[in-house]
Amino acid sequence: MPQTPGLVSSEIGTLWMTYQQKTMSLRMLEYFIKKADDEEARKIMVNIYEQIEPYVEQIVTICQEENLPIPTGFTSVDVNEDVPKLYDNGFDIMFLRLIKEISTGMHTLNLAMSYREDITKFYRELSVITQQCYEDCTQYLLNKGLIAKAPYVAVEKTVEFVSDTNYLGGLNPFSEKRPLSTVELAHLYHGIESNMIGLQMIKGFAQCAEEEDVKKYFDKGVKLAKTIVDDLSKFLEDGYIQIPGTEGGNVTTSSVAPFSDKLMLYCVSLFSGFSIGGNSLGTSFSLRNDIPARLSFLMKDIYTYAHEGAKIMIKYGWMEESPQTFKKNQ
Secondary structure, eight states, X not given: OOSSOOOOHHHHHHHHHHHHHHHHHHHHHHHHHHHXXXXXXXXXXXXXXXXXXHHHHHHHHHHHHTTOOOOOOOOGGGBOTTSOOSBOTTHHHHHHHHHHHHHHXXXXXXXXXXXXXXXXXXXXXXXXXXXXXXXXXXXXXXXXXXXXXXXXXXXXXSOOOOOOGGGGOOOOTTSOOOOOOHHHHXXXXXXXXXXXXXXXXXXXXXXXOSSHHHHHHHHHHHHHHHHHHHHHHHHHHHTTOOOOOOOOOOBOSOOSOSBOHHHHHHHHHHHHHHHHHHHHHHHHTOOSTHHHHHHHHHHHHHHHHHHHHHHHHHHTTOOOXXXXXXXXXX
């Protein structure tokens, strides 16, 4: 028996996905660090860059030791640090915070699919780094007044149990809907906040994409993100709950791309997957029937949009295949 067992299929797949996501993040951080005009923001980004880079190199080392192909991911050709700023007013940290939120979920899932001791250690360490960076970003944005907290609401003073199936209602337009629970409100607000940041991100991408069909694809994404924000906000408005707005992260007038179309498409694909996952959780934890019904409809639109993006990536040869299993005739 070898002292260190070989990688199982799930470990190969998760390391490949991690490499794609981390190399994308590093390339985007290189640009944001170069353009940062706030020293505190720069410090946060440099710190996470220096912590993440060795883990990318560690994946390369593992691939070499296991005789696996080293992923291409994203390289220096996918970023241009010397172009004007595409985003302003704290967008760099808002983006990094959202990336770290996605990474937190990915590392947890990857850890659950890993068995070899060094791989589980790899994801445990990444989880600690990611969570600390997320906290740093959140406190920075709150201190700068660039994001708003979820709404404050008055809640019942006693514990109650559901006594009527009308609690599950909401689809009948002629019957009164019960107030949102704080669990439902939490997921709705999270969807609003993340899609508002995503909207600004993809708006900038649409402004600078080189290929015309990619530009049109991003324009469609702006409209979809706005629809999601509007639809989720309607639930809060109907419950007379104030919708806090995101104060920062505006797009500048620059039309020169800091990132390749390939990188921007992958980034949108990553955010789309995150949005589908977030809506799935919202559906699972929402018992008022009108909420899962609407979220399910939005998930279908997001999936269709992501699928369209995949076709564009295939068209230009930008979609890197994950490691494949052998066919029977091989």
